[in-house]
Amino acid sequence: MKITVLNGSPKGMTSVTMQYVHHIQKEFPQHKLKIINISPRIKKIEGDARAFQEILDEVRASDGVLWACPVYYFLVPSNYKRFIELVSERGVKEVFQDKYTAVLTTSIHFFDHTAHNYLHAICDDLDMRYVGSFSADMTDLLKATERERLRLFAGDFFEAIGNHAPTSKSYRPLTGRDFDYIPGDARSKVDVGGKKAVIVTDAQVYQANLIGMIERFKASFSGEIETINLRDLDIKGSCLGCLQCGYDNQCVYQGKDDYIDFYNTKLKTANILIFAGMIQDRYLSSRWKMFFDRSFFNGHAPSLIGKQLGFIITGPLSQIPNLRQILEAHAEMQHSNLAGIVTDEYGDTAEIDSLLQDLAEHLVRFADSGYIRPSTFLGVGAGKLFRDEIWGRLRFPFRADYLAYKELGVFDFPQKQYKMRIQNAIMSLLSKSPAFRKEVNKRMKDEMIKSFQKVLVR
Ligand SMILES: Cc1cc2nc3c(=O)[nH]c(=O)nc-3n(C[C@H](O)[C@H](O)[C@H](O)COP(=O)(O)O)c2cc1C
Incomplete structure (x- = not known):
């Protein structure tokens, strides 16, 4: 049997996840697992039609596809997501159609489930035959019981392919809605007072609804609100996974592109942040994902504490509860307050106008009162996970996190x-x-x- 392994780790073959793939190969020498590095080669894959075609040819000639990657910020690394976008942008879904498929990730189990939900839904969208997923802790491979578990998982995958086992879908296709949003006039103007509000977006000229919503939102304020487009920033690349930031939050990109200055001088100094983007497949764009991945230079410590956060989104968010959970979890992990999310998916122009106006008013009111809503399991559970990891096995290399957690009083062990x-x-x-x-x-x-x-x- 021939299996194409699509490797999503930016570290290429030096990836932890690939060691798990090597183990599967060792256990099943009768099958051939061909690893294709996606993330470190994404620029080539995107820019060189032949490189992209070679991957498609491999997939076409294989009996199954293994999506194998690390979990990055609730999802997959941004370059891997870009590859997924390319598959639909270039209309080559049929290459993946009806292929048996499975998902393998490594992580520390922080929101691995949302990454798995995402990949599972992508497989369903591609009409693949999804067999199952395996979420390994980074170091599980060192344990005999976990190696056995992995062997059983892989064996089940190969058996499903061999037996043409029936598979079912878990995610319904997303349904779009043709709706042109024409922003109306603001009914009143909100004064941000001494607070600083910043809108961050990746809007492109053809995304009329998104641009319209941003403009209408800005019109709710009496003063000018700064808008920064991620596409205008010089961001040289996505997170490399090198972990060099762990010691003192110094990223290898420091001084080489705009990202770190932008994050430190624009986001960390703001009181109110609005993130605006369009849904692309089952998340925002890979540009937005790059934004989140690169914020890893802050380590696992919250970097947006006490900020008011709002999302303006175009696309069918209500059909993707996984994405809503990610947005909510992001706010909770940052110790910021999710004041609201406005989408263009329901309603008419008037309703969206009033939701945007209301979001503006809430953001300012909450910023004035300092209201941060209590964390749910998303923040509380994950907070305990990080507390234990940073105190324990991740203290090295994440020294900066350890010091930050001490300062923040995170080590509140019972x-x-x-x-x-x-x-x-x-x-x-x-x-x-x-x-x-x-x-x-x-x-x-x-x-x-x-x-x-x-x-x-x-
Ligand atoms: C930018 C970045 C984001 C990460 N995000 C998560 C995460 O959301 N959840 C998690 O459990 N681990 C996260 N990790 C840890 C990786 O998933 C983990 O180290 C993985 O085993 C790395 O695999 P690789 O060597 O194959 O790239 C993150 C690591 C990096 C560098």
Whole structure:
């Protein structure tokens, strides 16, 4: 059997993920796994029709396709996403159609599920025969039990191909909507006061709805709001995955392009940030993805703490809950406040106008009051994951994160809560007594709310 492995790691063959692919190859020498590096070669693949065609020829001649990549910022690396965009832009979907396919990622399990959901949906959009996905922790390959798990996964993939196993789709195709948004006049003007608001977009001239929404949003303010187009910035390339920023947040691109200055001087100094873009496949554009990937120079520490965040999006966001979750999680991970998301997918012009006006008003009001809504599981769960990773195995090479986390008081391990530990020890001992347990059961509900009384008394 011949399998094409589409390698999404910017590190090419020096990728952690590719070691997992090598292991599959070792376990199944009867099959041929041909690895094609996508991410480090994306400029060539995009600019040289022959290079792109060679990949298509490989896919066409193979029995199955393995999408193999690291998880980058809730998704796949931006260059890998660009490749996915090229497949649809160039109308070569039929090459992938009906191919058996599977997904393999490595990560530290931070939002690996959204990356998997994305790739699964892409496979469904390409009418591929999706067999399954495997999310390995970066170091799982060192464990015999995990190697066995990987072997079983790969074996199942090969068997599905060999048996022409039936596969089903999990994601319905996205349905677009023909709608020309013509912005109306602003009903009133919001004064940002001493606050600084910045709009970041990747809008292109033909994206009339997006440009119209940005203009209408800007018209809600009494003053001028700065707009920065990611396409006007000189960004030399995407994150290389080299981790050299881990020590002191110094990126290898420092001084070589606009990105770091832009992030530090425009975004970190703003109080209100609006990100505006158009949905491309099941995410924003790969340019937007590059923006997020390059922000990795900040490490795992939040770099937009306390900011008000808004999204203006054109495209069917309500059909992609995975993307909404990513946007919400991004805000929570940054300790910023997601004030709202406005899309052009429902409603008429008047409704969009009033939603944009309302977003502007909310952003300013929240910025004035300092409101940050509480984190949900997205932020709380992920925060604990990073806390443990940065304190533990990732302390090296992420020294800058370790220092930032110490400063922010992130290392709030429950082991340090001595009063609680003593209480737990005493109560565990006492609860061995049936009489004590009976009393506890009787008083449980009252005791749970007792401590709130001191807050509630007038
Ligand atoms: C820019 C960047 C973003 C990352 N984002 C995530 C992430 O969202 N979730 C996660 O669990 N790991 C994340 N990682 C860690 C990588 O997924 C992990 O190190 C992976 O094993 C690298 O695989 P590779 O060597 O094949 O590129 C990120 C790493 C980098 C450099």
